[in-house]
Amino acid sequence: MSAHLSWLEAAVIGALQGVAELFPVSSLGHSILLPAVIGGSWARDLDVSAPDSPYLAFIVGLHVATAIAMIIYFWRDWIRILRGLVTSVRERRVETADQRLAWLLVVATIPVGLAGLVLDHLFRTLLAKPVPTAVFLVVNGVLLIAVEELTRRRAAGGAHTGPGGAAAALEAPTVRLDARPDAPTQVIRGGSGGVGVATAPTAEEESDARVAKLPLLTAVLIGATQILALLPGISRSGATIGSGLLAKLSHEDAARFAFLLATPVILAAGVLKLGDLVGPAGDGIRGQVLLGSVLSGVGAYVSVRYLTRYFEHRSMRPFGVYCIAAGAACLAWFSLS
Template identity: 45%
Template sequence: MLAWLIVTAYVPVAVAGVALDKVFRTTLGQHVPTAIFFALNGIALFVTEQLRRGGTARRRAVAVAARGEEQLSAEEQSDLRITRLTMRQAVTIGAAQIIALLPGISRTGSTISAGIFKGLNHEDSARCALLHAAPVIGGAALLKLPPLLGALGNGLRGPLLAGSVAAFVAAYLAPRYLARHFEHRALIPFAICCSVVGLGSLAYFAVA
């Protein structure tokens, strides 16, 4: 069931990514729009956290209900709670990744925010975002790698390899960090970081 939720939620972002790829890369992929979106990403995370604290976001119960579920690991319990989402809720959370096609918008942040508004807690929303990462990143790789392996990739393969290694290390460490972070903290540090970097970048590129 969990696999079907992930695959179904992937469909909207896949369609949008293919249809709007050129727009995201050219018109919106400039320095100033990217800086603006980065700052807006931080503001969105801040607003999400404030609304959650104010009770606007529905909270899905985190207590295990079925007999014997208390014997499951924390990851297994989280997966079980995620599978209790309806298909519509899962697709909505997955579709939030479309926003992350905009340069400067965090895929993980947008998915976590959508998960919170659909009733998941921080930990489950983060896990849901990480589970959604595999098909999205895999699909993007299938779309972008073939041209880069040809003539268009001349001079880019070294940076591409270095970036891929860095991304692999970050992807390996991120789930552990987020799991610990959301045990006692919220989205505010990420919101502040994105807002400061985005506004600073906007100021820099606006006068450059």
């Protein structure tokens, strides 16, 4: 099959991938279902399960663009976290919240990295088809609603201590000497009358400090739930946010940890297969890949900006309802067509 991807297909799927990757609704699921519903050349050109599919090479480019957008959005945080990792290795200690969070992210990424190398081709070949994808999308919606219901019941029973969840109550915010340079400052007077200036921690740093208190095994289990996203229709962010909620993180902290976890995974998945775009699979579609990647990056940046605020006060329940409705509608459409 000759490589073909229209500019309209590239623009629509690029924008869709960027937005859906971070919303708990499965970007891969939508990238499979939308072409199948439209049919015609869309179903033929955008078949991710086809051998040597140019669509797969196209999606690789979109993943790299999505990861870059997330790195840009969280750049201050990644500099701080990477600094913590470097100092931890150099000094052979794990003492600060940044050092501990850095290692949690490293270790929690290992399970999905190994699973992706072993299972990605198998799952894509066997399951990346419209009907199984629609079924998994319904399952994704059910899981989102079930997690929210468990969280609500636990909060009603007193397991949560307020909007910040149990993790927020572990300790009061502390003053950090390594906070961002542009953060508000506080004057600290020593016992001998000396005066020093420290910066107050930002909301992001306070969130990371709470997440860094997760037990190592819990963080690994949260990271491992990203393996579920290898099933088309199951959302990566939905799985990690949901498992974070079950670990008694607040919605805000669980979403932030999920986005930080997803960034290296999405980037690695794209970079490892970036060679496909240089080879025959990329012939004739590199311009479309560039267009789709730009739209995907913009969509991802806008999405993460919106979702970090959305999860400060709201739940995943509306996304669960959407997934059930969209999956069921697709199954009905496929049965009638």
